[in-house]
Amino acid sequence: MWRVPDHPANEAERLAVLEALAIMDTPRDERFDRIAWLAQNVYGADVAFVSFIDGASQWMKACSGPGLSSTIARDRSVCQHIIASGEPLMSPDLQTDARFAGHPSVPHLPFRFYAGVPLLLTPDLAVGSVCVLRREPARPRAPFDFAPLQALAAIALDALELWRRNENLAQESRLDALTGLTNRRGFDEALLRLAGRCLRTSEPLALLLIDVDHFKAINDQLGHPAGDEVLRRLGATLAGTRVRVEDVIARYGGEEFALLLPGSNAEAAGQLAVGIRQTIASSGAVRPDGRAVTVSIGVAVLEGGEGDAPSLIAAADNALYRAKRQGRDCVVEAPTGTGRSVAATR
DSSP states (O other): OOOOOOOOTTHHHHHHHHHHHTOTTOOOOHHHHHHHHHHHHHHTOSEEEEEEEOSSEEEEEEESSSSSOSEEEGGGOSTHHHHHHOSOEEESOTTTOGGGTTOSSGGGOSOOEEEEEEEEEETTEEEEEEEEEESSOOOTTOOOOOHHHHHHHHHHHHHHHHHHHHHHHHGGGGBOTTTOSBOHHHHHHHHHHHHHHHHHHOOOEEEEEEEETTHHHHHHHHOHHHHHHHHHHHHHHHHTTOOSTTOEEEEEETTEEEEEEETOOHHHHHHHHHHHHHHHHTSOOBOTTSOBOOEEEEEEEEOTTOSOHHHHHHHHHHHHHHHHHTTSSSEEEOOOTTOOOOBOOO
């Protein structure tokens, strides 16, 4: 009788490594597509795939044919057994295999034969799998050669290492020279990835758009060096608000900044926005009229896996516009998902 396998002993390390790779929910990549295509053709399979498995779900980086969704809850996947054991797995017929009797997904799969091997970054650290599926079961006691599949898994690991190196090299192109924060390009890439993660896991994704009030007056009356110093100080203040490594803090453009907060609901995002507004207002930076530098903040949240990146941006931008119309130096939450429309006390 099937049961959900225990997580590996190094689950925390495994998830940290997978998070650092930042490969979940990324666009298609022909290097991994080729591996899935090769696996399908080497084994005469109906479908082959390369997947990664985090704490919540199994996500397909590459899939060579139809019949599988792009994601499945981890506790409903077959490949979780490979992650748990770190060993190859083959089932001649998932429908009659006693090991999978009672499995919640197997009766609904259009495939009978399954074989997969782990993607092992170290001998005991599996982050994903390379698998093949056939619609027909294998002959009883038919031998299966894992060697080609393991060789393709090794190629997938080489592609993963190249991915990691390219990502590290690309980091410099995603940084804003003035503030040291993520720039607009990096923000746009992160937004697409995190919005995809939101849709996959149904966890919320919050966005804060922050605009420096009356910034043009600072530049016009005190000069651009003074304006740049305000932006640097604001960037440092925002960097200090980072709570988790996956939070993204970016210079969105000009005097606008943005925070992406995966996993934060409307209440948490609104509280953080109010705290940021208060911190900046009391930072000591002043405008030409002697008043404190302040910011207006628009907050929007994707919740329940509904919506997309453009709608999140539009909602936060509309909330920011309303904050300016209401006199600036305030926070407005957009009615995105279960978010409320609220103006914070100034």
